[in-house]
Amino acid sequence: MNTIAERLQSAYHQITQECTKLGSNPANVQLIAVSKTKPLAAIEAAYQQGQRHFAENYPQEFADKASQLNYPDLIWHFIGPLQSNKTKLIAEHASWFHSLDRLKIAKRLSGQRSDTQPPLQVLLQVNISGEATKAGIQPEDLMSLAEEVxxxxxxxxxxxxxxxxxxxxxxxEHSFQRMQQLSQELQQAYPAATELSMGMSNDWPSALRYGATMIRLGTAIFGERTYERNE
Incomplete structure (x- = not known):
């Protein structure tokens, strides 16, 4: 599989197969194509194959691409860490923000989101593995931040x-299972909070087994990345 079209077709086929084995509906799983560091032509190629959900990790690269590929049905997700001085880029261009982990960022995004746009759809990032170098809130802080947001x-x-x-x-798998539990707890308080974004090119089948509704595939769709970009 050398082309983006072939990789996309394979990915959707595999998702359908996994969901069939699990007895779940593949229509409830959103494949998000992670296009960070990839050229506009690669995103265009995926778009021409029917892919509509794309994700970026770096604020300036994200804003540049979103400005240049301004299709009304293209849905942009931002999934990377975000500093407070870059929130306006996300507020202006994103439909979804996956990596919210601070109230300060949430307030800035809300304040900078135009009244003419629909509300920014946000996910709270949980540092489920307890890594000192990774972003995300601790599980015990989830409900307090959710209430503020x-x-x-x-x-x-x-x-x-x-x-x-x-x-x-x-x-x-232990982390995925714990995330599924946290998701269920969150939904009890906030019934609209049904999305669970987890699983990437190397582990998404396991994520599906524990209730992932959004899987983020980069290498599986676009091939190996280079890392020359501007933040």
Whole structure:
């Protein structure tokens, strides 16, 4: 499989197969094509094959691409860490923000989101593996941040996101299972928070087994990345 079209077709076929094995509906799983560091032509190629959900990790690269590929049905997700001086880029261009982990960022995004736009759909990022170098809130802080975010007028709380790290002490499946539990707890308080963004090119089948509704595929769609970009 050398082309983006072939990789996309394969990915959707595999998702359907996995969902069939699980007895779940593949229509409930959103494949998000992670296009960070990839040229506009690659995104265009995926778009021409029917892909509509794309994600970026770096604010300036994201804003540049969103400005240049301004298709009304293209849905942009921002999934990377975000500093407070870059929130306006996300507020202006994103439909979804997956990596919210601070109230300060939430308030800035809400304040900078235009009244003419629909509310920014947000997911709270959980540092489910407890990594000191990884972004995300601790599980015990989830409900307090959710309550604060729920009050912000231009944001809509839609669920959770995580990037688990496998280790000898904690297999990635353990993290996925814990995220599923947290998602269920969150939905009890906020019924609209149904989304669970987890699973990437190397572990998405396991994520599906634990209730992932959004899987983020980069290498599986676009091939290996280069990392020359501007933040």
């Amino acid at each position: 729920h009050q912000l007028a231009r944001l809509q709380l839609r669920g959770l996101m995580a990037i688990p790290a496998p280790s000898d002490q904690q297999p990635v």
